[in-house]
Amino acid sequence: MSANAMEETVYGGGVRWILSAEEREHLGELLDVEESTFDHIKGNVMNRSRIACKKCGKHSGLDDMVYGAMELGIHSKAFMVDTLVNGPSGASPAHTVACSRCDEQFEGVLSWDVTVWRA
Numbered sequence: 656m657s658a659n660a661m662e663e664t665v666y667g668g669g670v671r672w673i674l675s676a677e678e679r680e681h682l683g684e685l686l687d688v689e690e691s692t693f694d695h696i697k698g699n700v701m702n703r704s705r706i707a708c709k710k711c712g713k714h715s716g717l718d719d720m721v722y723g724a725m726e727l728g729i730h731s732k733a734f735m736v737d738t739l740v741n742g743p744s745g746a747s748p749a750h751t752v753a754c755s756r757c758d759e760q761f762e763g764v765l766s767w768d769v770t771v772w773r774a
């Protein structure tokens with residue numbers, strides 16, 4: 656898949672990471688729900704383009720953010736499913752994210768703006 660099909664620039668700033676079938680499936684596995692739970696989600700709007708993992712080449716995605724939150728134990732699965740389905744209740748401070756495939760940290764920081772999550 657080309658980089659262009661993976662994301663698109665959003666009017667007003669931000670980059671939508673278009674949710675891939677692979678990410679949908681991975682989210683379902685991580686959160687113990689049917690992947691169809693996320694069918695209506697076109698993608699999440701972030702502050703920057705996806706980052707390629709310097710170790711395994713995976714591109715950063717929603718699955719990595721969910722994976723990281725689960726590793727830290729900061730959110731329940733139910734909370735994260737609700738957040739993904741309905742959108743986050745607040746903007747995120749910029750933070751680092753690790754690759755869910757190999758645990759390598761992506762270079763740079765990521766954040767999102769709540770108002771454009773599903774715009």
Ligand SMILES: [Zn+2]
Pocket residue numbers: 708709710711712713754755756757758759
């Ligand atoms: Zn990786």
